[in-house]
Amino acid sequence: MPHTPDPGAPEPAHEEEPWLDGREVAELWPVREDWLPGAAGRADVRVRQFGGESRGTYGAAPTYYSYHPGDVRRAATAIAEGRVDIPSVWRTDTPDGRRAEYWSRFRFRLTCAVVLALILLVLGLAVYAAVS
Template identity: 65%
Template sequence: MPITPEPGTPETVHEEEPWLSSDEVAKLWPVRKDWLPGAARRADVRVRRSGGASRGTWGAEPTFYHFHPEDVRRAALAIAEGHVDIPSNWRTDTPDGRRTEFWGTLSARVAGTLFLAVLVCGVFLILGTVIFLLTVD
């Protein structure tokens, strides 16, 4: 009778190299993290996608991408040499890309600050209304 390992046990030495996450690929490629799947498609890199299932009215689950390590190394060289056509606003090493990243970050921070300001004002209005109603005869 053959001996089969338990489902959770790791494989032996012949196990393939683990696929790289978006964070790891972003360190190797001069491409903004949001555009890594698109750049991988242009560079013929194998990508595993997980998540992203629809939640109906509530949107979708987060989507996670993992990239084949050998393809990533091959594509890193091709991207550095300019053999892969990646739009300049996707890249982190061009003025267009840095400008796009700056304005995206700034707009997110301004929107977050405005949301918090509205939330704090709402809380103060509710507390003021409650205090006013409790003090009125």
Template identity: 60%
Template structure:
């Protein structure tokens, strides 16, 4: 089953190549996933969006993007040759972009570790208090 969500353009052919997901395009362009829709606008790539429905007071559902395969490949060449002006913080092949991508993940993991350590310390203190009394 091809990943082709609803679009304004009617499907012309059942043999249409499946549109590319964010993971594939991120690897192709070497751009952080968060910035893919912005880079797609800069490179004139057709994008299909789905999701993002309102959940009332709970906000909105996540929005997902699929990218036209031909446009994405054309844009990959333009991005690699530097014809699309992309800030270095958006890219995965620059030190600033890698730091932003993996630094956030490191900070998240470090926060989880600190939380887990504090919970374990609290449990240890509670058990120690119960045993000593």
């Protein structure tokens, strides 16, 4: 396993290339965006994490990740050649991964439709009660 510096280690001053966000990495790797941090860990890619701090009773703030550009390019080659073990449900180029992506989008859309229907039902009942 290649050695990579600690993610918290300061970067050299000569590095000027900006770190990549999740969408940019998802374009380079055949990995679903939700699983990019896990895949980056398996490929020894340096990752910076922002947010995620506790909000007490209100849960946690969203967590954002940025990825080292040189490590991402190196890992893209390793992933394409199959040298990095990534579960098939994490990938976008396998039937399992495409099926998981389809069902997660389906559940999201179904949830949105149910919430919208409930809102319209409540508004309809409010209007009916006001008119009656």
